[in-house]
Amino acid sequence: MSRVALTLQIPDLSGFAKSVREQLGKLAGPPSHVEMLNLLCRSAGFRNYQHCKGVMEAQQRLHLPPPAAAPVDYSLVERAARLFDEHGRLLRWPTRPALQDLCLWVLWSRLASRKTFTEKQISELIKGWHVFGDHALLRRALIGWRLVQRTQDGSEYRRIEQKPPAELRPLIARLPAMPLLQPAESQT
Structure with missing residues (x-):
């Protein structure tokens, strides 16, 4: 099975880190590989890894650039x-x-x-x-x-x-x- 490279853009790194920490705190032990993928994708604003992968693949098929985050002052x-x-x-x-x-x-x-x-x-x-x-x-x-x-x-x-x-x-x-x-x- 070939792997698909996904680029994850995180407009708010602080919010992302807080979300990851919060989700890790709710787990009883270290997350599995799949749990970690889902955790990271949820922290980036997706429902889960499959949702993230589907959005990224659709953008690639349609030759759309990744959405640019609005600059924050x-x-x-x-x-x-x-x-x-x-x-x-x-x-x-x-x-x-x-x-x-x-x-x-x-x-x-x-x-x-x-x-x-x-x-x-x-x-x-x-x-x-x-x-x-x-x-x-x-x-x-x-x-x-x-x-x-x-x-x-x-x-x-x-x-x-x-x-x-x-x-x-x-x-x-x-x-x-x-x-x-x-x-x-x-x-x-």
Whole structure:
């Protein structure tokens, strides 16, 4: 049986290493060869080794280049991380638009997807995510940046599903885990 060479590109080496460590910690003993292949492929974002192999072979058959990872501006991530406290709450509204944008993406990621909120519900959520006391500013900014949509009368708010910037994942990884809050009265 001939072996197929697969190239595994890992856009976030730190996240990959954490995932490998976490999965190894759950095992009773050293993994077998197949378990190790599956573990590595899961850490790289695939379901298992067969899924990874299938994707790679399809890319080769179609002569597609491997997907390029979007470059991450780690200095922006570092500056944005300093705007959050030890509980993951936003300390102040930044003056630079790039930092405002990234901070809003963090709030966007905390909103439950495909859920509808009232103005009161979304305001209560946002109040818990910052400490500078201006939830209305953040709510309006989420709408202005087109991360959240609202009905004409302002009675319903909903997260707009879209691809976040490359900096969001490393920023969230640096922030303390915050539970996904969903008000009890939220509608589907």
